[in-house]
Amino acid sequence: MMDTREPGESQTSHKSPEEWVHEVLEPDQFSTAKPRFGRRLLSRKIVLLLWMLRIYVIMMVLLIGLQMWNALHAGG
DSSP: OOOOSOTTOOSSOOSOHHHHHHHHSOGGGSGGGSOOOOOOOOOHHHHHHHHHHHHHHHHHHHHHHHHHHHHHHSOO
């Protein structure tokens, strides 16, 4: 393998990762520059709808798992 470093260049950098990140990123790319919005308050109807969706997804995952189990063991 060929060494592409300059003769005076060291193999390891003496900069910490934080210093390197600050040099590479622009100021508006830091997480501290982004606004924090917090959680949005949802109505009871929306919360109920989301819980129903979660239950539906869990039921469908279980149903598909049961169908796959039956398909794999039906040929036995």
